[in-house]
Amino acid sequence: MTRIAVIPGDGIGPEVVEQAVMTLDAFGLGLDFDHxxxxxxxxxxxxxxxLCDEDVARVAASRSALLGAIGDPRVASPAYGRGVLLRLRFELDLYVNHRPARLLSDRLSPLRPDRPRAVDCVVIRENTEGLYTGMGGALRAGGEHEIALDIDLSTHRGTSRVVEHAFTIARREVCMVDKANAVEHGGSLWQRCWRAAAARHPDVAARHLYVDAAAMRMVTDPTGFDVVVTNNSYGDILSDVASAVAGGIGTAASANLNPERGFGLYEPVHGSAPDIAGTRAANPVGAILSAGLLLADLGHTAEAAALRNAVDLAVADGETTPDLGGSLDTGKAGQAVRARL
Incomplete structure (x- = not known):
C-alpha cells in the first residue's frame, strides 16, 4: 500500500484535512494514511x-504527506511554525513550492466584468533559500539603536534547479520575477540561471518582470501568466495575489516538492483560521484540491482530473461554504464534491 503521512495541525486544519482524506479514500486506491x-x-x-526527529522520520518514510494548517494564537513565537513547516521543507529538501491559481467560477472573481477573468497559472516559488532561511541577527536589540539583519540567500544550485523545474512544467511560457535593478547580486544570479534554462528550452517562451510590475499585472490581467518562477519571499506574496484574483485563498492549493525524489508535502494555503475553528464554516476546497495535486503526482492523473471536475461542478451549483456564496458547512461541502466524482 502507498502510505501518506497526515498532519491535521491546528485550527481548521483537522476539519478540512478530514474532508481531503475522505475524498482520497473515495477513489479506492489503497492509500494507507499515517495520522x-x-x-x-x-x-x-x-x-x-x-515535530520531533521521530516524526520527521515518519514523514520522510511515507510516499507523500498531507498537511492541514499550522498556527495558534496561544503561540506567539515564530519558532513553532518554523519548527514544523519550515523544518519539513528544509530537511526534506522540498525546494519547489507549487501554487496553482485557477478561477473556478466567474462569480468568484474580484475583477470587473469587463476585465479578463480566465485565470489559470502556476507560481513556482523557491522554497528552501531566500529570506526564510533564518540567517541574520540583531545588534543592540530592543533599543533605539537596534540593527536587524536578515540575509536573502540565493545559491546557484538552488536557483538553477527551481528555474529548470518551472520550464519543465510550462505549457507555453515561463515568467521569471526578480528585483535585479535594486537587489544586484541575487538578481544577477537569478538572471543568469533563467537565461541558461531558457536556452535549454527553446520551445518555451521566456519573459522577465520586476516584482512590482508583476504584482500590478497579476491584478490587472492575470490571464497573461502561465508559469511564474521567483524566489521565496516574492513567491510568497505573488502566489497569494494570484489566489485572490482566482477567487479567494479558501480555494488555494499548494505542494512542496522535491521532484527528483518524487516526494511532496501538500497543504491548503488558507492557514489555521482560529476565528472560525469549530464553527464548521471552514472551506474544504483548498485541502481537497491539494489532495488532487497529490493524486496527480502519484500518477493517478484520471482521478486527479475527476477530483478537479467535481470541485468545479459543486462550486458552479453553489454547493459550497458561505465564503464562496453557499450555505453548507464543511462536511456537507466535502460531501457535495464527493457526490460529483
Missing part, C-alpha cells in the same frame, strides 16, 4: 517541540 495527530500547538505548548 500524526499530535503535531500541533498543544504539543508545542506542553513540550517546547511540536
Amino acid at each position: 500524526l495527530d499530535h503535531v500541533n500547538a498543544g504539543t508545542y505548548l506542553r513540550t517546547g517541540v511540536a
Whole structure:
C-alpha cells in the first residue's frame, strides 16, 4: 500500500484535512494514511517541540504527506511554525513550492466584468533559500539603536534547479520575477540561471518582470501568466495575489516538492483560521484540491482530473461554504464534491 503521512495541525486544519482524506479514500486506491495527530500547538505548548526527529522520520518514510494548517494564537513565537513547516521543507529538501491559481467560477472573481477573468497559472516559488532561511541577527536589540539583519540567500544550485523545474512544467511560457535593478547580486544570479534554462528550452517562451510590475499585472490581467518562477519571499506574496484574483485563498492549493525524489508535502494555503475553528464554516476546497495535486503526482492523473471536475461542478451549483456564496458547512461541502466524482 502507498502510505501518506497526515498532519491535521491546528485550527481548521483537522476539519478540512478530514474532508481531503475522505475524498482520497473515495477513489479506492489503497492509500494507507499515517495520522500524526499530535503535531500541533498543544504539543508545542506542553513540550517546547511540536515535530520531533521521530516524526520527521515518519514523514520522510511515507510516499507523500498531507498537511492541514499550522498556527495558534496561544503561540506567539515564530519558532513553532518554523519548527514544523519550515523544518519539513528544509530537511526534506522540498525546494519547489507549487501554487496553482485557477478561477473556478466567474462569480468568484474580484475583477470587473469587463476585465479578463480566465485565470489559470502556476507560481513556482523557491522554497528552501531566500529570506526564510533564518540567517541574520540583531545588534543592540530592543533599543533605539537596534540593527536587524536578515540575509536573502540565493545559491546557484538552488536557483538553477527551481528555474529548470518551472520550464519543465510550462505549457507555453515561463515568467521569471526578480528585483535585479535594486537587489544586484541575487538578481544577477537569478538572471543568469533563467537565461541558461531558457536556452535549454527553446520551445518555451521566456519573459522577465520586476516584482512590482508583476504584482500590478497579476491584478490587472492575470490571464497573461502561465508559469511564474521567483524566489521565496516574492513567491510568497505573488502566489497569494494570484489566489485572490482566482477567487479567494479558501480555494488555494499548494505542494512542496522535491521532484527528483518524487516526494511532496501538500497543504491548503488558507492557514489555521482560529476565528472560525469549530464553527464548521471552514472551506474544504483548498485541502481537497491539494489532495488532487497529490493524486496527480502519484500518477493517478484520471482521478486527479475527476477530483478537479467535481470541485468545479459543486462550486458552479453553489454547493459550497458561505465564503464562496453557499450555505453548507464543511462536511456537507466535502460531501457535495464527493457526490460529483
